[in-house]
Amino acid sequence: MKLSRRKLISNAAGLGFGFSLAPLAVIGADPSHQNGDAAPPATPDAWVRIAPNGVITIQTPSDEMGQGSMTALPVILAEELDADWEDVRIEFCPPDDQVYGNPNLAGLVLTVASWAVNSYYDRMRLHGAQMRRILLDSAARQWRVAASELHTGPSRIVHAPSGRTMTYGEAAAVTELPAQPPIIREEDLKRRDQFRLIGTDLPRRDIPAKSDGSARYAIDVRLPDLVHATVIRPPVPGARVRKIKVDKESPKHGMVEVIDLADRVAIVAARYSSVQAVRDSIRVEWDGVGRFDSRDARRQRTERVRDLSASGFPWQDEGNVDTAFAAAESILEGEYGSEYVYHAQMEPLNATARFHDDGSLEVWAGTQAPSHCVRSVAGATGIDPSAVRLHRMYSGGAFGRRGAADQDYAVDAAVLAKRLGRPVKVIWSREEDIHAGRFKPMSAQYLRAALDDSGRLLAWHHRVVSEESLTQGDPYRHGVWGKIPITGILGAEQSVYDIPHRRAEHLLEPAQVRVSPMRGVGVTPNRFAAESFLDEVAQAQGEDPLELRLRLAAQRPRARAVLEAVAAMAQWHRPRAHTALGLAFTAYDATLLACVAEVSVEMPAGRIRVHRLWSAVDPGLVVQPVNAQSQIQGGLMFGLSNALKERIDIREGEVQQSNFHDYSILQASEVPEVEVRLLEGGSHPSAIGEVGVLLPAPAVANAFTRLTGKRLRHLPFSPDRVRSLLGG
């Protein structure tokens, strides 16, 4: 699925780009004609335009949900264009998969899986270099000199022999796009030591507006004649409205309309506060809710994962695992588990929609999946996708929740706008956002390791039982990817450690509750289990956890480098009086990282106190160092929050949590000291946005064991679990 860097460049350049302006209409409702592996036809002017006044407008395919790639991607293009960054304006690209689709994400305009900068890096460089070449060729014709005598400086073309210069704006004014885009070879691109923008601390473009209140999110849209709404969903997907009960005490707040949409109920009023007041006085009864209970699911999955007579989807199977276990001198086993987790993006889901007299539809939404959004609102309102105009707004957090293919919150607005014949802003209340949340799946994990008579690790076997979040979250992508349980099993593979016989398998649970990918996907519980279990192996052999990992990574210099870096940062071997350190390591995409946590435990409260987190990360090449640091710091906080606190319980099909009082996330008073070090061990960027979340759980769990002798086997490490382990 992943294209090598060389292949991407040669494919894109060799395709013979059609040179009409790129078609801006979206593709049809059925995206099945797309091939995620084909580099799309594209023109550099679909990505960058230069106005005669010198303003350079770059299209960014990425959603801006906090991760900063809205800025990072244009930086890459501007680098090869040799643009003055001050001249650059950034626009969100149209939701056109054929021009802007992500080659690593089934060809969709989609921002997920930390795959913006690494997936678009070559393409942004290519289009920047193409546009620069077009300007150079044009200037050479103007001046009647050889293009080889020209060079560029920031946003200008220079003919050194004659001393003539021309700004990019002046050049663009007299340039016609050629029929064929210029061929760019790798040697035409800048060398790393020639970069002026990549790797420097250019500030993110979205930050000033996010510091003075002027940044515009979908929830901030104001339109004439706008009404407000919320939508109540059944506890589980597929249930139907049986009865809507309105309290007699229902407050009077002007005109309020309650609309039965069969599988959900809408409340509409002029003011959102009226919607909320009525929402509190309505109870909806549903048919088909079922009796799903997350405690039963946990028990059942725990039993299933242990039953080695049933094999699962073979994600990794190298060497001969069965033989190795049969011949092993000793076998260790470990079981772990995780609960449903909620995205908890700070901006509750919302969207605004307006139909026009000509039948066209405008939608304002913060979305990770703009082309899915256009198809979904068109499908739900019976119009052609070409009649939809999507305004891509800043997302007030997303973490995967805004990437679901059905784009439920945007469809709510479109359906109501059509029905009411006026513009509608739908805001899910926080309660609704949790109640109808689409959670990170619950997992049960079983691991066993085979050791030879000298204690060497011979074989590793990791089994995961969970739902596959893409079955609901994005059935299209799930299909393109051959229906493998990718988000459930990712991270259970052993790709770095030198273990001769390795197996990772996934046992699929049908999704009876709403699930979708969430930041870190299954890698979080899977690496929690694997890295905790590796510490159990180290403990059984009386080996230092760092030394064991360094030994297993002996042939991997970049992996050793991050392990050694984090050990130095944390002073791994220095004894602590009342705290303990725990270590964890992982690969994700091509990124390698390690994390050390320093913890103590407050008894009898059962509270784990994390004092410090250190992380060393090698994401290849870093485009924006300050932002990369921020992403990893933030990811560590997100992962720590998941590890210590977060859990969704479901009883009789109903989500039990309702707001931040009973779904608690990390707050300022719980924040440890954090130190992050970036090591650039490669020539191409790899994942950053998600990697920070992956390791706090195993690092904290391993520290806890070194402190107390007991092992935390279940996420989250809530005080009740800590107390029952420590007998408090």
Place this chain on the structure above:
Amino acid sequence: MMKLKINGQTHELDVEGDVPLLWVIREDVGLTGTKYGCGKGLCGACIVHVDGKAVYSCVTPARFVDGKDITTIEGLGRNGEPHPLQSAWVEEQVPQCGYCQSGQIMAAAAFLREYPRPDRAAIQSAMKNLCRCGTYVRIFDAIENAARAMDHG
């Protein structure tokens, strides 16, 4: 009719007194920097100043603030200049998704007015606002930097 003085400007508004201040600010006055996050005074995205004190506008009925002096993120700066906290927020590159940051800045501004020279521990225990992106460490740094700048200014 209700008279709300917001960012130095008086607005005469025809609003029921039990409508939360948050929605009056957003829907009637049209200032959208103050955010809805939880509706229950739990997350802090809606914090504004009422007579200089930090208040959760999502749980404050408009009639409680009739005639009082209300400041939102849009009115925090003075004479066209950003508040030192806002400058520190940009300098430290604090925001990620940014949605909680108006509330963070307003909470920090009210805090610094009372405790102009806080240490790190005081900042950590005073700041109750939630940030899902986990920008906390940069928030603490920015508050420290702003406090120093205000002390010298």
